[in-house]
Amino acid sequence: MTAPTPRQARISIIGAGPGGLTCARILQRQGIAVTVYDRDPDRDARNQGGTLDLHADNGQIALREAGLLDDFFRLCRPEGQENRILHIDGELRAHLVPDDGELFKPEIDRGQLRDLLLDSLTPDTVRWGHGLTGLSGPADGPRTLHFADGTTVETDLVIGADGAFSRVRPAVSPAVPQYVGVSFAEAWFHDVENQHPELSALVGQGSASAADGERALWGQRNSGNHIRVYIMRKVPVDWITRAGLQRDDTAAIRAHLLDEFAAWGPRMKHMITDNDGAYVDRPIFALPVPHTWEHNPTVTLLGDAAHLMPPLGVGVNLAMLDAGELALALAGSATVDEAVCGYESIMLPRSVETAKMLEGHAEDLLSGDLPPEFGDDDGQP
Template sequence: MNTDPAPRIAIIGAGPGGLTCARILQRHDIPVTVYDTEAGPDVRNQGGSLDLHEDNGQLALREAGLLEEFFRLSRPEGQEMRQVDPDGTILFHHTPEAGDLFKPEIDRGDLRGLLLGSLTPGTVRWSHALTSVDGPDHGPRLLRFADGTTIEADLVVGADGAWSKVRRAVSPAVPEYSGVSFLEAWFHDVENRHPEIAELVGQGSTAAADGERGLFAQRNSGDHIRVYIIQRVPADWITASGLTIQDTDGIRALLLERYRSWSPRLRRLLTDTEGLYVDRPINALPVPHTWERSSTITLLGDAAHLMPPLGVGVNLAMLDACELALSVAESNSVNDAIEAYENSMLPRSHKMQKLLDHGAEELLSTELPDFATADDSN
């Protein structure tokens, strides 16, 4: 950016999008600070496995100078996919060819560690929960945090996810429940303790659905498997059943009743899980989501275009981050950078939002993937 002094850039959210943006800015010698509500990088499990696509997530990592390190950490074999019917019959089985790197898998925690390790020490300020963004649109913006501290910024980047506090400064939109909910559970030491489930899932993922309910099981690194139990239910289905999320046995009994017609092999994904379930209702922003352009605030990733989890969220967030960072580096002002970035990002996100509108229903579909062919099926 050809301004002097350099703008004060504050990125809210230390997820893949925020960290990618910070990394690319620093590669262009542009100062940036990332603020995150969590107390540190290891206070919670970062979630399951991601596939980073050659035409978006990997493009961002190349610009960040991290693509080769990503390939060393990733699992190309994780591209294996199976779809089975509720009886357990394999309908579709894709095994990646040797050298296929179109969308290798990586654990969220490994990706975050890669990005964090690439930043200048001290870039991320932990334990900074944003409460509001104040100040005039032309700046500077005043960021207020829950601990009473404030900072001024010339550019505020909302990379703070579905329930973004930054978004409130430019848009009244809030995520709405899709009618479909995930229940997440885990299996550990699967080759020794759960060999049948390990064989069922393979090195990648296995999905099954009957139109009303589904299962999606995915291999993670470290001999772990995550399973997502997918249902068309009210958002409060657990409490409406007289249960709490801590009542593992009660929830399991309810699930076994709901999946009673499914094969015993698939029902083991319900009965053999370890630890508490995690309730993950699927929400999405209105379609399309837009806002009146600000000269000092912009959004990326889920803060800008939260969609159902159909394999595009993190990839789009990282592509957003890359384009925003490059716009900042190439523009003469913050306002020009935001304009250039949003002129590219918003049409792309609107197109994808429309494509995936009501896409949560696809997670329950019995139809085979578009790319499934007779040659791929077993």
């Protein structure tokens, strides 16, 4: 098959997360048609998660190419860059406060960012209720997308932006994510100024965390008077069932967690005892390092589908940077094949280098040492 030009090609993005939507927005700004397929039944089907910090040297670059940077600055929370490191008794250990006008990595709720991107697209760009089950067809195209509802779509380029357990990835790579040994239990707190004033004061306008080398608590301010807490521990991936617990038995899980954090002070334990609703189990996975694949002219990946790493501050930023570079490569290339080659020649070395830097560092989230930006202290939790 002769490789089509990007403006003639049928381009399909799988996944309506920040990476997929950023790619779609920039393609449309460049006059290139695109369709996004997502498994959710509609845009409001589920909570989109916590807050994100978008960095000036990657995520914000993509938003500038998308023509949305000013809108982002109107929505973001620069005060969310505040960072408190606490002792396990809740006393302040170190404190970073952003300067006035500091916009290097302001926070925005994931849902707000998604809405900003969705509302920027032409109507009907996203096809909801399309969970990909696989794809078929020759490597040089066209490809056929197979969806859970039994429908199929023929396409010339498949862009896998469908996250950690991508259904597109097997078309180019046999790699599967592996558990890194650290798991988060996510807890939600609502109307915190009124219902959880002690936690609100402890966390401040940004985030507050403490760690003892084996476990950590990290509270993060979200918009709308909400806080999310991540209870981090080095545990087996199936720790709930191994402990004889049921996922929906919040009281029993709370008792188990309190036993693990027995040495911690009561101010910190509020992060475990006072949450509104159930805990959400979030084991952390990463792709093998290095993760690369042989070039395929009709399939490529971006974001976590391409380079899933531990959550150490780079994920969404790299996904959006990938998205912008892929979209601009398509806009500036004679063929889809040429564009994918050009994009992967930049993205893959960058992602491999970053993944090597982060490999094995998930346990740093549990370390009692101060992060480098805080300088040194006695190293005690």
